[in-house]
Amino acid sequence: MNIIETKNLTKNYGKNRGIQDVNISVKEGEIFGFIGPNGAGKSTTIKTLLNFIYPTSGSSKILGMDIVEDSSKIKEYIGYVPSEVRYYEDVKVKDIIKYSKSFYSKIDQEYVDKICNELELDMNKKMGELSLGNKKKVSIAQALIHSPKLLILDEPTNGLDPLMQNKLFNILLKEKEKGNTVFLSSHNLTEVQNLCDRACVIKDGKIIDIIEIEKEISKLSLKITLTSSDITKEIILGLSSKLLSNKENSYTFTYSKDIDTLIKEISKFKIDELLIEKENLEDTFLDYYKNKEIE
Template sequence: MNVIEIKKLTKNYGKNRGIQDVNISVKEGEIFGFIGPNGAGKSTTIKTILNFIYPTSGHGTILGMDIVKESEKIKEYIGYVPSEVRYYDDIKVKDIIKYSQSFYPKVNKEDVENICNDLELDMNKKMGELSLGNKKKVSIAQALIHNPKLLILDEPTNGLDPLMQKKLFNILIKEKEKGNTVFLSSHNLVEVQNLCDRVAVIKEGKIVDIIEIEKAANKLTLKVTLISSDINEESILNLGGKILTKEENSYTFVYSKDVDSLIKEISNYKIDELLIEKENLEDAFLNYYENYMEEK
C-alpha cells in the first residue's frame, strides 16, 4: 500500500518558481527522504499535499484519501513538523502539549510523557523563553503524541544539537519499527543516508530522480586522495578518475574500478601520500547535483 501517492502535482506562483508535475509514491512502513537544495520546492510540495496551499493542477492521496477533498480527515492520522515553528510567546510548553492532546480522543498519556522526557522538554518554560531548537522539539512532540500513521517532517533537525538529532533519529527508527511511515524533507545528506530507504531528489521544482539507498550504496566508487609531484591533472584523467579537488600536488578524485586496479595504475609514479576510502552517499549526491547542473 502507498501511504502517499501524488501525480503531476503542480503549484504555480506566476513568475516565481513553485513545483511542476511532481510524482511521488511512498510505501507503508518506510522512511522516505525528500532532498534538494534550498528553494528547490520541498516545502511547497509538503504544504500542497497537506492542503495548506491549493494545487494548480494534479492530484494526490494520503492513506487513500484525497488531499483536497478529505484533508480534514487526513489530519487525524498524520503528524507534521514544519521547517519554521512559531508559537505565542506567553504560552507554556505544558499548555501547548495539553492543547494538542485535546484534538485526539485516544491519546495515551504515558506515551506523551515518555515523548516529552525523551525530547527533554522543560514543561514550565514559556515559548518566548525557548531557543529555536527547543521550539522545534515542542513541535516534534506535538507531531508524535497521537501515534500518527504518517509523520511528515520538513527540515526537522534545524536548530537541534547533535545529541538531540541522534535522539530524533532513534525516534524515527522506532516509528518505522511500529509500521508507521516517515516522510523526511531535508538538505542534510548525512541524515538521509543514515535513515532513509528511498529518496526523491527535487531540483528547481521538478523531481529529477528516485533513489534506493541500499542499491545506491552498493554502487559507490572509491574516493582517492594522493599527493605526488609525478602526477598532474591529465594523469588522473587517464587513470579514469574524476577530479573533485586539486591543490598544487594534491588531488582528490573518484575512481570507479577496484583498489587492486588503482594500485597497479599508480605503481609507476612516486607517491608521497595516499588515502583510499569508499565514497559516501553525501559525496555521491553532491556529484549528482553538479552533474545535473552541468547537463542543464
C-alpha cells in the first residue's frame, strides 16, 4: 500500500520557483528520503501535501485520501515537524504538549512521557528561554505524541547536537519497526544513507530520480587518496576512470577493481601517504546532483 501518492503535483509561484509534475509514491512502513539543497522544492512539496498551500495542478493522496478534500481527516493520522519552528515565547513546554494532546481522542500517556524523556525536554521552561535545538525537540515531541501512521519531517536535525540527532534516528527506526511510515526531507545525504529505504532527488522543483538506498550502496566503489612524487596523473587515470581531485602530488580517485591488484600496481612506486575508504552516498549524490540533466 502507498501511504503517499502524487500525480503531476505542481505549484507555481509565477516567476519564483515552485514544484513541477512531482510524481512520487511512498510505501507503508518505509523511511523515505526527500533529498535536495535549500530552494530545491522540498518544503513547497511538503506544504502542498499538507494542504497548507493549494496545488496549481495535479493531485495527491495520503492514506488513500485526497490532500485537499480530506485534509482535516488526513491530519488525524500524521505528525509534522517543520523546518523552522516558532512558538509564543511565554508558553511553557508542558502546556504546548498538553495542548497538542487535546487534538486527539486516543493518547498513550506512557508513550508521551517516554518520548519527552528521550528528547530530554525541560517541561517547565518557557519557549522563549529555549535554544533553536530545544524548540525543535518540542516540535518533534508534538509530532509523535499520537503515534501517527505517517511522520513528515522537514529538515528535523537542524539545530540538534550530534547526540540528540542519534536519539532522533533511533526513535524513527522504532516507528518503522511499528509499521509506521516516515517521510524525511533533508539535504544531509549521510543522514539519508543511514536511515532511508529509498530516496527521491529533487532539483529546481523537478524530480530527478528515485533511488533504492541498499542497491545504490552495493554499487559504491573504493575511494583512494594517495600522495607520491613518483606517480603522475596519467598513471592514476590508468587505474581509475574517475579522478576526484589532484593537488600537487596528491590524488583522490575511485577504484572498483580488486584491492590486491591496486596494491601490486602502486607498490612499484614510492608512496608517501595512502588512504583507502569506502565511497559514501554523499560523494555519489553530490556528483550526480551536479551533473544529472533534467529531461
